[in-house]
Structures are given as C-alpha cells and as structure tokens.
Amino acid sequence: MRLKIKNLIINFGLLLIIIETLTPIYFMIKYSISDRDSIITGGDVIPLWPYHPTFMVYKYLLSSPKFIDVFLNSVKVAGFTLLFALMLGVPMAYGLSKIKSVYRDFLLVFLMSIRVFPDIVSVIPITEFFIKLNLDNTILGVSLAHTLLALPYVIFILLADFEKVPPEIELQAYNLGASKTTTFLKIIMPMVIPSIIVSSIYIFILSWDEFIFSYFILGYGEIETLPVYLNKMLSFQPPQNILMGVAVLLSLPVFVFVLLIQKRLLINIKEGALKE
C-alpha cells in the first residue's frame, strides 16, 4: 500500500514536470496557429485550442519583406559569427593543444576569463567602442561581438579533441616531409571535423538567439535581428498570433540544432559541473 502511494506521488510529480516543460511551448504553437476569433474574444474566455486553427500567420510572415529582411539579417550575423569564430578558434585550439608549458594553462585561464564579465557588463564598453569605429548598427559589429561570446566555447570544445589526436600521426607526417601547416590543415583538422560541426552548431545557436549585444549595438537603427525585432514588436502590441509566429520561427532552428547535439550538450554540462 505504502509503495503504491509512493509510486503514485512519483508519477504525479513526473506528470507535473512534463506539463511544466511543455506548457509554454504548447501555448506558443497554439497562439501562432490561432485565428482572429480565438484571440479577440470580446470578453469571452480565451480558448485553450483555437476555434479554427490556421497557418495564416506563417503565410503572412513568410511573405512579409520586413520579416524576410530581419530573418536574413539573423542568418548573416550567425554566418559571419560562425566564420570569425572558426577562423580564430580552430587554429587557437590546435596551437594550445601543442604547447606543453605552464604558461599555456595561465594563458588559457586568462583568455577564458573574458566570459567572467556578464553580457550586460561588457556590452557598454563594446558598444561605445563600436560607435567610435562606426561599427554600430552594422552586421559586422554584431557579428564581432557575438564572436567574442562564442570564441571561448569553440576553443574549449576543440582543445579537448585536438589533445586526443595521437602525436604519432603528426610525427609520421613530419617524417614524410609535411610542413606544420600542411599537417594541421590536411591531416589533423579533418580528424576533428565532427567537433568542428558541433562547435558550429553551438556558435550558430548562440548568435541566432543572442539579444543583449544585438539590442545595444543595433540600437534603434535600421538593421534588426530576430530577437531585436521580436522585442520591438512587443512595444507596438501586435496581435498575439503574429508575435508567437515570429517566436516559433525564431525558435525552430535552435530547437532542431539542440536536438541534433543533445548528447554532446549534456556531456559538456556534465563536464562543466564536475570541474567545479
């Protein structure tokens, strides 16, 4: 009897976790497919499921030049961030993996400490600096700021993988006459391609949904990324179905990519937790 009650409590708790996890996502999707009558109810209770579900909002958004423009801006920013972060991060991680010196760990800790600054703390100096360089309200400016956020993660992920490459492979390449550059580009780098792909997804997600830097650097100018656009929309109090349509389209790539790298993500959280 006691065991039954215990199991009942556990299952009830688990059910609550499932409901708690899915509720915001359910309502996000529900609103995005709601028809006008399901949102503007004229004082009646707002329904839990739309009266006439429709994809009208998605059709509207995907045919809106403004939305397409903002969407493409987000793609451009994430693309440039990806490019910069990999260009800087891959050689950095490889170089660090080869240096066997006490100075290496010191350098690593020092460089990683850039992430000690909360985003809201580091955003003002960077925004002011970019204003002086005329990089504010530009895709390049936001991409550089996002690169700063992404780079420590890229180095952290790739360093561990470069360190796992057996040194004998490099020695064989040198013995066969390959230079250090050739060995790095043609032999070692292809061996860590899976990690580079995972890092790329990390970078993309980070840049895609980043809000603070995009909001400060783009300010109230012409260029907007999706999170900035969503925030601006909120101040105009648009119909909730349009707001949620944008939210779904913003979440979709992140959702797909997180599911793709779910296993790796959990390993990294675990490693981070155990290091403390």
Add this chain to the structure above:
Amino acid sequence: MKILKEYLFELIIIAPATLFLLGFFILILFYLIGVSFFPQGDFTLSVYSAIFEDQEFKRIVLRTIIFVFIGTPLELILSIIFAILLFNKGILSSIARSLYIVPFAIPTIVTAIVLFVLFDYPGGHINVLLQGKYFIFPFKIISEPINWRSSEFLSLFVSMLGKLWRDLPISTFIILTGLSNIYKEEIDSAKVLGAGDFQILKHIVIPELIPSIFTVLFLRSIEFWKEFIFPFILAPRYYLISTVIENYYHNWNMVDKASAVSLILLGFIVITIILIRFSMNLLRFFTFRLVKNYEIKN
C-alpha cells in the same frame, strides 16, 4: 626565448584569437574603470557617491538581492526534487527525461514573450485558469483578474518563473549526475539496516550531493545576478541592477553611471563567488570533522 623557438608555429596561429580576446578584455576593464572613476580625466568617486546616495538605487540593490537569494535556493530545491523524480525508472520518467532539455532549445527572449502573453491582463490564460473558467481546472482561486505587471512582487515573481523554467534543466542535470554517482550498495545497506526513505535522503543522498549542490548554487547565483531578459520584458518598471544599467545607458544617456553600476554588479558577483567558495570549504571541514569523530567513537 626557448619557448619562442620551440613553438614558433603554434604561437603564430594562436596570436589572432589571443589578441582578439585580450584586446576586448582590456577594452572592457579599462573602459569601465576609466569612465566610472575618471569621468573628467581625474580620479573621483563622485559617480559612485551619486549612485549610492540615490534612494532608488538602494531599493534596486535590495530588490536584486531578494531576487537572487530567493531564486537561487528555489532553483536548487526544485532541481533536487526534479532530479529525484527523474532518477526513478518508468515510462513517465523516460518521457520527462527526454523532454527536459526542451526549455534549453527555446531562446530566452521567446520564453519571456510567451510568459508575457500567458500572464496578460485581464484575459491571459493564467488569469482565466485561476478564475476557474477552464474545465481542466474548475477551482476558483481568484475572483478578479490580476494585473501581473503592475506589482513589484508579481512582476518579479513571473520573471523568476521564466528564469526557473529555462534554467531548471541544467541544474536538474547537474544534480542528476551527482545522484548517478551514489553507489546503489550504500543505499541497499542502509535499507537492510532499517533506514527509512527520509533517513536515506538525509544521511546518504544529500551529503553525497554536496559537490553538485554547490555547483548549482555557484552557477545559478551568478546567473540570477546577471539576469537581464526576463526582468527587462516582464518587469520593466521594477529595475534590477542588470536592467538599470540599460536604463541609465539608453533612457538617461548616463554612460558613467551605467559603467559604475556594471562594476558594482561585477563586485556583487565576485563577493557571491567568494562566499559560496568559503561556505563550501567550511562545510567540507565540518563534514570531515563529523566523519572523524564518528570513526573515533566506533
């Protein structure tokens, strides 16, 4: 010099990223110090004294401290409960385990806006639900709809809910990892010796979870201090330290004050880290003493 010769190629390839990170590190630190301590060129504490004399700022600091000191333990307690529930085997547990990464896959701003809509006044879903108007929950908790954004307590409560929803999976996973490291034999032995569930939880599970608990406290307290998006969207009238930085910068164009508050926020984070580290060492010391005393007695 020896290093330079030995690692010339490596040093060349790490140079661009090093300069990039180092450059921004120096820029951030020097800018914040320069603008807040040397606003006119000479050293002065005038910016800081103006901030600390401001009664509103004192309220903001107090509000942030309450936000951090309620949010962090709440997240810890919930993550322990969630982890213990998820640790059980069964169909529901498997479904919950596969789903609990989902909040991590939703951008923070999206979560904040979903909550903004759900807690809308007067006709948002939460108000309708609490009024008992839905068949799935026919209990009338409130008679009139609540304006969640008009009260300091409620708007920050909703912000905290959002933060908890988004961050709980990570904290739960950290605790779950700690739980997985507990030997099953230890629990079985305790059961054989007559220990009940509560005794096992108190004397085995919680002590073994201490490293994971401190990791959650450590990471989450920092997260709560620097939380920006939820209070920015859901409690725009009731500033926390992070959101007042934005207010000083965008609405008042006070770069010096915004920089000073940024350094103050950094200071609070550093103090919290030191306090958590200190209490962790203290707890380790006492746990060690307790074990020692127990061994001597037996």
